[in-house]
Amino acid sequence: MNNVQLRKVGKVYAGGFEAVRQISIDIPDGAFCVLVGPSGCGKSTLLRMVAGLETITSGEVAIGDKVVNALDPSERDIAMVFQNYALYPHMSVYDNMAYGLRNRGTPKPEIETRVQEAARILEIGHLLDRKPRALSGGQRQRVAMGRAIVRKPRVFLFDEPLSNLDAKLRIQMRVEIKKLQRALGITSIYVTHDQLEAMTLADMLVVMNKGKVEQMGPPLALYEKPQTTFVAGFIGAPPMNLVEVPAGGMAGLTLAHPPQVGRFILGIRPEHFQLSSEDAGPSALVVELTLTAVEAVGSETFLYGAIGGAGREIIVRVPGKADIAIGTKLRAVADAHDLHFFHAETGDRLPD
Amino acid sequence: MVQRRSLLDFLPHLVLLLGIFVLAFPVYVAFVASTWDAATIANGHMPLRPGPYFFENYYKLLFVGTSGSTREPVGGMMLNSLIMAVTIAVGKIAISLISAFAVVYFRFPFRMAAFWTIFVTLMLPVEVRIYPTYKIVADLHLLDTYAGLTIPLIASATATLLFRQFFMTVPDELVEASRIDGAGPMQFFFDTLLPLSITSIAAMFVIQFIYGWNQYLWPLLITTTDNMQTIVIGIKKMIVTQDALTEWQLAMATAILAMLPPVLVVIVMQKLFVKGLVETEK
Numbered sequence: 001m002n003n004v005q006l007r008k009v010g011k012v013y014a015g016g017f018e019a020v021r022q023i024s025i026d027i028p029d030g031a032f033c034v035l036v037g038p039s040g041c042g043k044s045t046l047l048r049m050v051a052g053l054e055t056i057t058s059g060e061v062a063i064g065d066k067v068v069n070a071l072d073p074s075e076r077d078i079a080m081v082f083q084n085y086a087l088y089p090h091m092s093v094y095d096n097m098a099y100g101l102r103n104r105g106t107p108k109p110e111i112e113t114r115v116q117e118a119a120r121i122l123e124i125g126h127l128l129d130r131k132p133r134a135l136s137g138g139q140r141q142r143v144a145m146g147r148a149i150v151r152k153p154r155v156f157l158f159d160e161p162l163s164n165l166d167a168k169l170r171i172q173m174r175v176e177i178k179k180l181q182r183a184l185g186i187t188s189i190y191v192t193h194d195q196l197e198a199m200t201l202a203d204m205l206v207v208m209n210k211g212k213v214e215q216m217g218p219p220l221a222l223y224e225k226p227q228t229t230f231v232a233g234f235i236g237a238p239p240m241n242l243v244e245v246p247a248g249g250m251a252g253l254t255l256a257h258p259p260q261v262g263r264f265i266l267g268i269r270p271e272h273f274q275l276s277s278e279d280a281g282p283s284a285l286v287v288e289l290t291l292t293a294v295e296a297v298g299s300e301t302f303l304y305g306a307i308g309g310a311g312r313e314i315i316v317r318v319p320g321k322a323d324i325a326i327g328t329k330l331r332a333v334a335d336a337h338d339l340h341f342f343h344a345e346t347g348d349r350l351p352d
Numbered sequence: 353m354v355q356r357r358s359l360l361d362f363l364p365h366l367v368l369l370l371g372i373f374v375l376a377f378p379v380y381v382a383f384v385a386s387t388w389d390a391a392t393i394a395n396g397h398m399p400l401r402p403g404p405y406f407f408e409n410y411y412k413l414l415f416v417g418t419s420g421s422t423r424e425p426v427g428g429m430m431l432n433s434l435i436m437a438v439t440i441a442v443g444k445i446a447i448s449l450i451s452a453f454a455v456v457y458f459r460f461p462f463r464m465a466a467f468w469t470i471f472v473t474l475m476l477p478v479e480v481r482i483y484p485t486y487k488i489v490a491d492l493h494l495l496d497t498y499a500g501l502t503i504p505l506i507a508s509a510t511a512t513l514l515f516r517q518f519f520m521t522v523p524d525e526l527v528e529a530s531r532i533d534g535a536g537p538m539q540f541f542f543d544t545l546l547p548l549s550i551t552s553i554a555a556m557f558v559i560q561f562i563y564g565w566n567q568y569l570w571p572l573l574i575t576t577t578d579n580m581q582t583i584v585i586g587i588k589k590m591i592v593t594q595d596a597l598t599e600w601q602l603a604m605a606t607a608i609l610a611m612l613p614p615v616l617v618v619i620v621m622q623k624l625f626v627k628g629l630v631e632t633e634k
Contacts, residue, residue: 053528074534086525090547099543100533147529 002064002154002187003029004050009059011045011211019045021211022059027204030185032178036198036234037208043191044159046208050189051157052076063154074103079148080157083164085140087132087147093119094128097146111150118146121180138169145177149184156181156188162197174200195235199223207231225340229347232267232340238302240267241314244344252288252308259341259350267340270302270317273332284336289316291328296321305330379611386410386605393600405601413605426606429583432501433565434613436582439502440564441557448511448556449549453541455512456519457527467516474509478570486573496580501571505564511556518552519545554624562614583610 004027011020020042027033035043048054050061052073060067068076079100087096094115101111119125122142132140141161148156161177162170178201181188192198198205199219206216207230215227219235226232232240245253247262255266268285276283289305292313301322306313309329316332324330341350381400385393388403417425454460455467478485485504494500522545530540571582581589587610590603618625 073531080532082525084523084525086523086529088544103534
């Protein structure tokens with residue numbers, strides 16, 4: 001079993017800064033776990049602690065039920081793909097991939113077979129004699145992946161591997177990484193700050209903030225039921241509208257069944273709004289908006305409007321094109337099951 | 353427009369030609385002097401074209417020696433200079449590489465103190481600490497040996513600093529990738545760091561070879577026998593003679609010979625040298 005367990009893992013740097021606080025995650029064998037969060041949330045530190053590149057201040061990291069806290073990176077049977085690829089510039093692509101195997105004393109024919117196989121999977125067979133500097137960004141990325149897979153490790157670690165690529169290539173490589181991970185079935189931990197990358201890759205998504213886990217689970221579960229306003233604002237693009245509603249209600253915003261807590265935060269995704277007319281039937285949420293900006297992206301249009309004409313600005317998504325003038329008064333409605341309520345102070349989800 | 357451009361093209365070339373002339377003319381005169389006999393030079397009307405004594409002068413110099421001043425042939429001096437320059441250059445590079453590696457990649461107690469100690473020695477060249485250094489070398493019975501000639505000049509902060517700066521630009525991820533690939537510290541040093549440093553090493557070799565080759569004061573102090581003389585001292589000895597006529601044609605030939613090895617080193621290593629000073633690709 002190549003599961004990875006983090007048990008109350010913590011990291012305190014020499015200066016006293018607590019980068020990672022008591023994190024426990026259980027990643028099953030073969031799962032693709034994505035750590036996502038804003039920069040400085042401790043996700044890379046956590047990954048590097050699993051790799052053994054960073055010491056573990058407290059708690060335990062176990063790979064395949066064996067605690068690896070005291071083991072060197074090379075003894076943990078992991079492979080890592082770095083953001084800047086970290087290919088050895090003076091070695092050919094072949095040597096880059098073979099280096100780790102040679103250091104482990106793998107017999108030559110075996111190295112040859114494994115490198116050729118990895119090159120075939122990644123379609124870099126024709127590049128084996130080249131030096132990294134003669135490769136494009138996408139090719140370097142593939143070589144870095146190749147270096148990881150020839151080792152046949154128990155765990156793959158990815159540290160923002162796609163952030164140095166241009167947008168188009170990033171999407172292409174994202175799909176390939178996912179396919180490759182599926183095909184090889186190797187437990188993977190992937191760090192990114194890109195929520196879209198996180199959503200599309202993950203079997204198991206972990207949203208981190210300030211060194212703590214905000215929420216973890218299947219990506220769609222996090223999308224549908226964010227447990228905190230942080231997750232609500234982080235997952236989805238554009239992010240969920242979060243409106244703080246004071247105890248007495250808010251001008252221009254009508255809720256059919258407001259939670260009985262006084263002040264609260266209402267969350268609603270832009271894509272869950274519909275525009276409606278005055279005489280339509282009652283809805284769980286009705287918002288009166290004055291249009292302030294329009295963003296058309298072709299397949300859909302994002303309308304920015306101020307609640308009640310002057311209040312907080314929210315985003316409403318409408319499919320297709322919308323030809324509406326700025327300053328127009330709109331009426332947006334949403335269903336009850338698309339509404340999220342959060343505690344005004346803690347930001348935690350209120351019980352439904 | 354066209355005229356203005358040709359004028360703009362011409363001016364830099366003129367300046368460059370002037371510069372080359374100023375630099376090269378004395379060298380040319382030295383070469384010409386080395387191809388005449390002593391009498392022609394001494395009468396003050398040496399022509400500015402090479403004379404007929406080229407082979408005679410150089411043969412005498414390399415294998416026989418001057419009649420009065422230096423006794424030993426210059427061939428031996430060149431060998432001494434070569435041994436000194438190469439030992440100093442190689443020694444400096446080897447020690448500097450290892451100490452820079454230690455300072456950059458290892459966290460040991462008083463690491464920064466060690467680094468600053470190395471740094472401070474920049475302010476203490478041999479000339480400043482010449483008496484204590486001489487005393488130590490003399491007490492170790494290293495006078496008139498290659499070891500005495502080279503070891504005090506090998507300790508060097510400049511090369512350590514250069515390699516430290518270079519190592520600090522090597523991405524941390526390479527170290528981490530090496531660790532994950534199962535390479536130990538020394539394996540990382542030899543497999544990754546050294547191949548990456550080749551151009552810096554070449555640049556350092558050129559600089560340090562010339563530094564070693566041009567040493568004057570230290571060899572003058574430390575060598576007492578004729579067979580340990582270096583060529584730079586040889587030139588000096590040939591020129592300052594009270595009781596004999598200065599054999600200018602031989603002194604000039606020695607100067608020309610003394611120039612050749614550094615020039616050769618620069619030419620051979622030029623490509624790597626320039627790369628080492630300007631290249632940033634990692």
